[in-house]
Amino acid sequence: MNTASRADSAPIVSVRDLRVTFNGGKKPVSAVNGVDLSVARGETVALIGESGSGKSVTLRSLLRLHPERRTRIEGRIEVAGEDVLALGSRALADYRGRVASMIFQEPLLALDPVYTVGQQIVESIRRHERISPAEARKRALELFERVRIPSPERRLDAYPHEMSGGMRQRAMIALALACRPQVLLADEPTTALDATVQIQILLLLRELQRELGLAIVFVTHDMGAAVEVADRFAVMYAGRIVEEGPTREVIRNPRHPYTLALMQARADGAMEKGARLASIPGAPPDLAQLPTGCAFAERCTFVQPACLQSRPEAVELGGGHRARCLRTDATAQAVAQSARATANTSILLTETA
Amino acid sequence: MNTTASLPLPQPRTKVEAIERSPGFWSGVLAKLMRDPVALGAGAVLLALIVMAIFANQLLPADPYATSMFKRLKPIGFEGYPLGADELGRDMLSRLMLGTRLSLFMGITPVLIAFVIGSAIGILAGYAGGLVNTLIMRTIDILYAFPSVLLAIALSGALGAGIGNALLSLTIVFIPQIARVAESVTTQVRGRDYVEAARASGAGPFTIVRVHVLGNVLGPIFVFATSLIAVSMILASGLSFLGLGVRPPEPEWGLMLNTLRTAIYSQPLVAALPGVMIFITSISFNLLSDSLRSAMDVKS
Numbered sequence: 001m002n003t004a005s006r007a008d009s010a011p012i013v014s015v016r017d018l019r020v021t022f023n024g025g026k027k028p029v030s031a032v033n034g035v036d037l038s039v040a041r042g043e044t045v046a047l048i049g050e051s052g053s054g055k056s057v058t059l060r061s062l063l064r065l066h067p068e069r070r071t072r073i074e075g076r077i078e079v080a081g082e083d084v085l086a087l088g089s090r091a092l093a094d095y096r097g098r099v100a101s102m103i104f105q106e107p108l109l110a111l112d113p114v115y116t117v118g119q120q121i122v123e124s125i126r127r128h129e130r131i132s133p134a135e136a137r138k139r140a141l142e143l144f145e146r147v148r149i150p151s152p153e154r155r156l157d158a159y160p161h162e163m164s165g166g167m168r169q170r171a172m173i174a175l176a177l178a179c180r181p182q183v184l185l186a187d188e189p190t191t192a193l194d195a196t197v198q199i200q201i202l203l204l205l206r207e208l209q210r211e212l213g214l215a216i217v218f219v220t221h222d223m224g225a226a227v228e229v230a231d232r233f234a235v236m237y238a239g240r241i242v243e244e245g246p247t248r249e250v251i252r253n254p255r256h257p258y259t260l261a262l263m264q265a266r267a268d269g270a271m272e273k274g275a276r277l278a279s280i281p282g283a284p285p286d287l288a289q290l291p292t293g294c295a296f297a298e299r300c301t302f303v304q305p306a307c308l309q310s311r312p313e314a315v316e317l318g319g320g321h322r323a324r325c326l327r328t329d330a331t332a333q334a335v336a337q338s339a340r341a342t343a344n345t346s347i348l349l350t351e352t353a
Numbered sequence: 354m355n356t357t358a359s360l361p362l363p364q365p366r367t368k369v370e371a372i373e374r375s376p377g378f379w380s381g382v383l384a385k386l387m388r389d390p391v392a393l394g395a396g397a398v399l400l401a402l403i404v405m406a407i408f409a410n411q412l413l414p415a416d417p418y419a420t421s422m423f424k425r426l427k428p429i430g431f432e433g434y435p436l437g438a439d440e441l442g443r444d445m446l447s448r449l450m451l452g453t454r455l456s457l458f459m460g461i462t463p464v465l466i467a468f469v470i471g472s473a474i475g476i477l478a479g480y481a482g483g484l485v486n487t488l489i490m491r492t493i494d495i496l497y498a499f500p501s502v503l504l505a506i507a508l509s510g511a512l513g514a515g516i517g518n519a520l521l522s523l524t525i526v527f528i529p530q531i532a533r534v535a536e537s538v539t540t541q542v543r544g545r546d547y548v549e550a551a552r553a554s555g556a557g558p559f560t561i562v563r564v565h566v567l568g569n570v571l572g573p574i575f576v577f578a579t580s581l582i583a584v585s586m587i588l589a590s591g592l593s594f595l596g597l598g599v600r601p602p603e604p605e606w607g608l609m610l611n612t613l614r615t616a617i618y619s620q621p622l623v624a625a626l627p628g629v630m631i632f633i634t635s636i637s638f639n640l641l642s643d644s645l646r647s648a649m650d651v652k653s
Contacts, residue, residue, distance in 0.1 A: 063553050069483075089557070097554035109546035114568045123564060124554045175554070 011038035012215045013062065013100075013183055018075035020057050020066065020239075027288040031057040033239040034075075037217075039232075041182070044209055044216040046230035046247075048223060048262070052284050054239035055219045059185050062217065063096055080182050098128050100183035101176040106192045107168035111160035117171045118156030124178045143174035147204060166197035170204065177208070184209075186218045190225050202228040223266055227251065232320075235259045238285050238295035240311075245321030255315075255323040257300045257331050294325070302330040385648035392644030395637040402634060406454040417447035417604055426620045437623040439609070440616055445623060449630055452604040455516075456634070459598065459605070460586035463520055467527035468578040474528070475535020476570060480543055480562055490536060496529040505588050509597040519598040523585055527578075534577045535570060542569045572649045579642030583635030590631055606631050 020032035032054040039045045047055040060066055061073055064084060077084040080099050087095055104110035112120060121140040122133060129136075137156070144152030147170040160168055169189060176184060186205065190198040206229045209216050220226050226233065226247075233250040235243040235258065243256035254260045261280045282299035285291060291298070293308035300307065306326055314322040325331065386392045405412060414435070421442030429437045436445040478489040496504070508522030542548065542565065551561050590607020592598035599605040601612065609627040617624045 065549060065553055093555045093557050095555070096552065102550070102553040104546055104550055106546065110550040112547040112551075112565050112568065114572070115564075127555055127560065175550075179554070 010040075012041045012080050013037065013039040013217065014076075014078040015058070015062070016076040016078075018058065018061060018073070018077065020054070020061055021072045021074075022066075022070055023072065024067075024070040025288075028072075029287045030290060031239055031287055032061065033290065035236075035239070035241055037234060037241065037244075039183070039215045039217055041215055042209065042213045043232065044206070044218060044230050045232045045234055046226035047217065047219045047234050047236055047241075048221065048226055049236035050221055050262075050284065052287065053236040054287075055236045056187055057239075058236070059102075059187055059217060059219050062183075062185055063100060063102060064092060065102075094128070097124060097181065098179045099181055100185060101179065101181040102185040102187065103169075103172055103176045103189045105188040107165070107172040108160060108192075110172060111168065111175070113160055116157050116159055117163070117175070118158075121156075121171075121175050121178050124175060128179045139178070140174070143177055144171070146177070146208070147171070147174045149174070165193050166200060169193060169197075169201050173201075173204065173208070177212070180212075181214070183215045183217070186216060188220055189218070191220070191222070198225060199228070205229055223251075223263060235262065238290060239287065240295070240324065242296065242325065243321075243323040245317070246319065249319060249321045253317075253321075253332065254335060255317055255321070255328040255331050256296075256325045257302050257327065257334075258296050259323075260331055260334060261299075261301075300327075302327040302334075382645070382648045386644060389644045389648065391640050392648070395640040395644070398633060398637040399641065402453050402457060402637075405450050406457050409451045409454055413447045413450060415444040415447045417443060417451045418602055419443060426616050426623065428620060429622055436626060437620065439613055439623070445626060448604040448609060449606070449626060452606045452609060452627065452630070455599055455603060455605040456586055456590065456607070456631070459516070459519065459523070459589035459593075460582045460634070460638075463523035463527055463589075464578050464581045464585050466520075466524045467531050467581075468574065470524075471528045471531025472535045472571070472574050475532040475537075475574075476539045476562065476566060478532070479536040479539025480558070480566060482540070482543070486536070486540075490533075493529045493532050493536075496525070497533065501526045501530070501584070502588060502591065505592060506595065506597065509592050514597045514600065516599055519589060519592045522592075523588055526588070527581055527585065530581065531574060531578060535574050538570045538573050539566055542566055545569075573646075576642050576646040576649065579645060580639055582638045582642075586631060586635055586638075590627075 015035055015037040018032055018035040018037075019030065022029045022031060035054070035058050037045070037058070047058060049055045057066070062077060062079060062084065064073070064087070066073070073085060075085075079095075082095055082099060084095065111117060115123070118137065118140050121143060122136040125131065125136040125139055126133070140156055141152055144155060149155050149167060149170050155163070155167070155171070160171070163171060173189075184205075189205070190201050193201060202225060205216065205218075208214060209229075216229070218226065218229060230247050233243070233245060233247050234241045235250070235256065237258050243250060243254065243259045250259060251263070254263060258280075264278045265280060280299055285295050285298070291308070293310060294300070294312050297303045297307040304327065312324045312326050314324050315328055316322050317328065323331075386396070415433075421438070424431075424434065424438045424442040425440055427434050427438040427442075429435070431437055434444055434446070436449065439445055439448065474489060474493070478486045499507070505522050505526045508525055509519050512518035512522060548561055548565050551565055556564070589598055590605070590610065593605050593607035594611040596611075599608050601608065606627040610624075610631075613624040613627065
C-alpha cells in the first residue's frame with residue numbers, strides 16, 4: 001500500500017478547523033474542537049478514538065447529518081470541490097449519496113424493515129438519477145454481485161431481517177455505493193458483526209476502495225480493524241486529532257501518549273489467564289468544560305506543568321506524521337523501552353503485512 | 354472491476370420479470386392471514402355480514418317495515434317469524450339483516466375518515482417535532498381528555514339528531530385517538546437509523562415521510578383503527594339507543610336494542626338479538642385486527 005504518491009494529489013476531502021457544538025442541553029457541548037483532516041482520492045483514513053472522542057461527530061459533519069437547529073458547525077468542509085457547509089437544502093440532498101455516502105454501524109437498524117433491500121437500493125438510485133425501475137434494479141443486482149452476495153437475484157427480494165449480519169452489512173455497503181459516490185464514510189462498520197465476518201467486510205471494503213478509487217473515512221475504536229484497511233491513522237481525543245500519520249508509522253512509532261496507551265490497552269489473542277487488561281486510568285474530559293491545557297493531561301503518564309498551560313500545537317515528525325503533544329520524545333522513549341509495546345507492535349505489523 | 358465484468362450476468366429481460374414476481378408486502382400479509390384460523394373465521398363472519406348488507410334487498414325473507422298488531426313480540430321460531438317479531442310485530446330476521454347495513458356503515462365510516470385525518474395530523478406532528486408537535490398534540494389532548502362516550506353524546510346532542518351528525522361526532526371522537534397513535538409511532542420511526550441513512554443518501558423530508566415514515570407507520574395505525582371499528586359500532590348503537598343517531602323506523606341494531614328493551618321481561622331472547630349481532634360483529638373486527646397485527650409484523 002504505497003499511498004505517499006497518491007496523498008500528494010489534491011485531497012478529495014478537506015476539513016479545516018472544524019468545530020461542532022451542540023446546544024441542545026443546558027450547556028453547549030463542544031464535541032469537535034478544531035479538526036483538520038484531508039483525505040486523498042483512493043485513500044483510506046481511520047479515525048480512531050474512544051466513545052465521545054468526536055470521531056462519529058466529525059464523520060456525520062461531512063454529510064451535515066446533525067440536527068440543524070441544535071448544532072453549530074464552524075470551519076470549512078470541502079468534499080470533491082463542494083463547500084459542504086454552504087450547500088442549500090436541494091444541493092445538500094444531491095450531494096448526499098452521490099458525492100459522499102455512509103455505512104452505518106448496525107445494518108439491521110439502518111435498513112428499513114418494511115421494504116426489501118432491492119427496493120431500497122432502487123429507491124436510492126432513482127432519487128438521484130432519472131432511470132427506469134428495471135434499469136435501477138439491474139444496477140442493484142450488479143451492486144449485489146460486486147459486494148459478493150451469493151444468489152444476488154433472490155437476495156434483492158429479501159427483507160433485512162431475513163439476512164445474516166454479514167450479508168446485511170454487504171447489502172448496506174451496496175446501498176451506500178448505489179449512486180457511485182466518490183467518498184465512503186463508514187461509522188464503525190464492523191462493530192456489530194462477529195469476528196470472522198468483520199475480516200470479510202474489511203477485506204471487501206479495501207477491495208472496493210481499490211477497484212472504485214473510493215476515498216474512505218472509517219471510524220472505529222478497534223485498532224486491529226483499522227490496521228486492516230487504513231492507509232492513514234488519525235487518533236482522536238476530546239474532539240481533536242491528537243496524532244495522525246501513515247498506519248505503519250503510527251503503529252510502529254506512536255508519538256502521542258494517548259495513542260501508546262490505546263495500543264497497550266489492546267487485548268491480544270495470547271493473553272495469560274488471569275492477566276489484567278491494561279486500561280487508561282481516569283475518564284475522558286467533560287466536553288461541556290474542556291480544560292485550557294492538553295485535554296489528555298490529567299490521564300497522561302508524562303504530564304508536565306507546561307501541558308496544563310495551553311493546548312499543544314501539532315508537532316511535525318516527518319512523512320506526514322504529526323502529534324499534538326509537548327512530550328513526543330518521552331513517548332518515543334517509552335516505545336523504545338517497553339518490551340510489551342514492541343511485542344504488540346510486531347503483532348500489529350504482521351497483521352498489516 | 355474485472356471480477357464483476359467477468360461474472361456471467363443474466364439477461365436484463367428476466368430481471369424485469371423478477372420485479373413483477375417479487376412478492377409484495379400485502380400478498381405476504383394475506384398469505385399469513387390465510388394460515389391463521391382465527392383470522393379466517395372472523396374474516397368469514399365479516400364477509401357474510403358485508404354480503405348481507407349489500408344484498409339485503411334481495412335476501413330479505415319478509416318486509417322489515419310491515420307491522421302487525423296481532424304478532425307483537427313473538428318468540429324465536431314462531432311460525433313465519435324465524436327469529437320472532439318485535440314490539441310492532443315486524444319480522445326480526447329481516448330487520449336484523451337490513452340493520453347490518455346501517456350498523457356497519459356507522460361502524461366503518463367514522464373510523465375511515467378519522468384514519469385519514471388523524472394519521473395526517475399525527476404524522477405531521479410526529480415528523481415536525483418541536484413547537485408544531487406541542488401545539489398539535491396539546492390541542493388533541495384537550496379533546497382526548499373527554500371520555501369517548503361522553504364526547505360522542507355531547508357532540509351529537511349539540512349538533513342534533515340524525516345519521517350525518519352522528520357520523521360527524523364519531524369521527525371527531527376518533528381523530529384524537531388515531532392522531533395520538535400516529536404521532537407516537539412517527540416519533541419512534543423518525544429517530545430510527547434508517548431514516549438517518551435515508552437522509553445520508555440524499556432523501557428530502559418529503560421522500561422520507563412518503564417512503565420511510567408512511568411505510569412503517571400506516572401498518573400500526575391501520576391495526577389500531579381496525580380495533581376502533583368495534584368501538585365505533587357500539588358508540589353508534591349507543592347514540593341510536595339514545596335517539597341521537599338513526600331515526601325509527603330504520604332498522605339499526607342499537608336502535609332496535611333500545612326499542613326492544615321494554616320487552617326484556619316478556620321476550621328476553623328476542624330483545625337480546627340486536628345485542629348479539631353487535632357482539633358478533635365487534636368481536637370479529639377485534640379478532641381480525643389482532644391477527645392483522647401479527648401478520649403485518651414483518652419479522653415474525
